[in-house]
Amino acid sequence: xxxxxxxxxxxxxxxxxxxxxxxxxxxxxxxxxxxxxxxxxxxxxxxxxxxxxxxxxxxxxxxxxxxxxxxxxxxxxxxxxxxxxxxxxxxxxxxxxxxxxxxxxxxxxxxxxxxxxxxxxxxxxxxxxxxxxxxxxxxxxxxxxxxxxxxxxxxxxxxxxxxxxxxxxxxxxxxxxxxxxxxxxxxxxxxxxxxxxxxxxxxxxxxxxxxxxxxxxxx
Amino acid sequence: xxxxxxxxxxxxxxxxxxxxxxxxxxxxxxxxxxxxxxxxxxxxxxxxxxxxxxxxxxxxxxxxxxxxxxxxxxxxxxxxxxxxxxxxxxxxxxxxxxxxxxxxxxxxxxxxxxxxxxxxxxxxxxxxxxxxxxxxxxxxxxxxxxxxxxxxxxxxxxxxxxxxxxxxxxxxxxxxxxxxxxxxxxxxxxxxxxxxxxxxxxxxxxxxxxxxxxxxxxx
Numbered sequence: 001x002x003x004x005x006x007x008x009x010x011x012x013x014x015x016x017x018x019x020x021x022x023x024x025x026x027x028x029x030x031x032x033x034x035x036x037x038x039x040x041x042x043x044x045x046x047x048x049x050x051x052x053x054x055x056x057x058x059x060x061x062x063x064x065x066x067x068x069x070x071x072x073x074x075x076x077x078x079x080x081x082x083x084x085x086x087x088x089x090x091x092x093x094x095x096x097x098x099x100x101x102x103x104x105x106x107x108x109x110x111x112x113x114x115x116x117x118x119x120x121x122x123x124x125x126x127x128x129x130x131x132x133x134x135x136x137x138x139x140x141x142x143x144x145x146x147x148x149x150x151x152x153x154x155x156x157x158x159x160x161x162x163x164x165x166x167x168x169x170x171x172x173x174x175x176x177x178x179x180x181x182x183x184x185x186x187x188x189x190x191x192x193x194x195x196x197x198x199x200x201x202x203x204x205x206x207x208x209x210x211x212x213x214x215x216x217x218x219x
Numbered sequence: 220x221x222x223x224x225x226x227x228x229x230x231x232x233x234x235x236x237x238x239x240x241x242x243x244x245x246x247x248x249x250x251x252x253x254x255x256x257x258x259x260x261x262x263x264x265x266x267x268x269x270x271x272x273x274x275x276x277x278x279x280x281x282x283x284x285x286x287x288x289x290x291x292x293x294x295x296x297x298x299x300x301x302x303x304x305x306x307x308x309x310x311x312x313x314x315x316x317x318x319x320x321x322x323x324x325x326x327x328x329x330x331x332x333x334x335x336x337x338x339x340x341x342x343x344x345x346x347x348x349x350x351x352x353x354x355x356x357x358x359x360x361x362x363x364x365x366x367x368x369x370x371x372x373x374x375x376x377x378x379x380x381x382x383x384x385x386x387x388x389x390x391x392x393x394x395x396x397x398x399x400x401x402x403x404x405x406x407x408x409x410x411x412x413x414x415x416x417x418x419x420x421x422x423x424x425x426x427x428x429x430x431x432x433x434x435x436x437x438x
Contacts, residue, residue, distance in 0.1 A: 003436035010432055014424035092318060096311035097419060113420060114427050178426045186258060194433060196426035200316060201332060205233035207397045207415035208333050213229055214413060217222035
C-alpha cells in the first residue's frame with residue numbers, strides 16, 4: 001500500500017504517528033485536523049490528504065479517533081517482522097543513541113518501533129565488551145559475520161566523516177536495506193540500500209533559513 | 220528574497236549548500252543538475268526549479284559553477300550578522316554537538332555557518348565551569364541574564380523530554396528567534412519563535428517507511 005503514497009507523505013508519517021502516540025498518552029480520544037495542524041505545523045488540507053492515503057480514518061466535522069489511527073499505523077508497521085539494526089561508531093552521538101533506544105518506552109507496544117537495535121560496533125579496543133544502554137559493544141572486525149548471523153537489515157552510522165564511506169562500502173552485499181547516516185558526510189552505496197541522512201549542522205542551518213524567510217516576509 | 224521561496228525549497232537549501240561545499244573541497248569547478256541529482260537524491264527538475272529562485276546561477280548544458288553558487292549562498296547568509304546560539308542540556312547528545320560544532324572546519328569562511336554556538340548550559344553542578352569542545356558550561360539559573368547580555372537568538376535544546384517544555388517556556392520574551400529541538404518531544408512556544416525539531420527515532424522510522432515503500436513497489 002505504501003508504494004502508492006507520495007514521498008512527501010511518507011516523510012510525514014513518522015511525525016503523525018508520534019503525534020498520535022502523544023495524544024494517546026494524554027488520554028485524548030479524538031482530534032480534528034485543525035488541532036493536529038497546530039500541534040505539528042503542517043496545514044490542515046495537507047493532513048487530510050495525507051490521511052486519505054491511509055484509509056477511511058476520519059469523518060468531516062468529527063475528526064480522527066486516536067486509537068483507530070494508531071491501529072492503522074500498527075497494521076502498516078506489522079506488515080513486516082521486526083527488523084534488526086546495529087549502530088556503528090560509539091562516540092558521544094553513538095552513546096546518546098544507545099541510551100535513547102534502550103529506554104523503557106520502546107518496550108511499550110504502542111510505541112514499539114519496527115526497527116530493533118540489538119548491538120553496537122566500534123574499532124576502539126577499550127570499548128569492546130562494554131555494555132552501553134543495554135547493548136554490548138563488538139569490534140568492527142566482527143561486523144560482517146554478525147550481520148549475516150543475526151540477519152541485520154538496518155544500520156545506524158555514527159562514525160567520523162573520514163571513516164563513513166569505507167564502512168558504508170563494507171555493508172554492501174550483506175542484505176542491508178537501510179542506513180541512517182549520522183556521520184555528517186554524504187555516502188554512496190549500491191542502489192538496493194536506502195540511505196537516510198541526518199546532519200545536525202544542516203538542521204541548524206535549515207532553521208536559520210526559515211527564520212530569515214519569516215523576517216524578510218515581515219519587511 | 221527568501222520570503223518569496225516555497226518552504227519545500229527552503230528545506231533543501233542547507234543540503235544544496237553542503238553538497239557544493241563538498242564539491243569545492245574536492246576541487247570540482249562545475250556540476251550539472253543531473254550529477255547533483257545523483258549525489259543528493261533530489262530529481263533534476265526540482266533542483267533546477269529550486270536554483271532558479273536563487274538567481275541566474277546556471278546555464279542549460281553548462282551546469283553550475285561551484286564557486287558562483289557558494290558565493291550566492293554566502294550572500295544570502297551574509298544578509299544577517301552572525302547569530303549567537305547556546306546549547307541547553309549536556310548529556311551525550313549535547314556533548315556530541317559541542318564537540319561537533321567546536322570542530323576547526325567551522326572557522327573556514329566557506330564552511331562558516333550563520334549561527335555561532337558560544338556557550339552551554341546545564342543544571343548539573345558538576346558540569347558547571349567545565350570546558351567541552353571549546354565552550355564553557357554555565358548553570359541554567361544564569362540563562363536569562365546570559366541571553367540578554369550576549370544577544371543570543373538561537374537555542375539548541377538537548378534536555379530530557381520531561382524538562383523540555385519548562386525550559387522552552389523560560390525562553391519566551393527574550394528575543395530568541397529559533398529553537399533546534401532535539402529533546403524528543405514536541406514543545407509549544409510563542410509564535411515569534413520558530414521551532415525546528417529533529418527526533419532520531421522518527422528519522423529511523425522514516426527510513427523504515429521509505430524501505431517499505433520501495434519493497435511494496437517491487438511486488
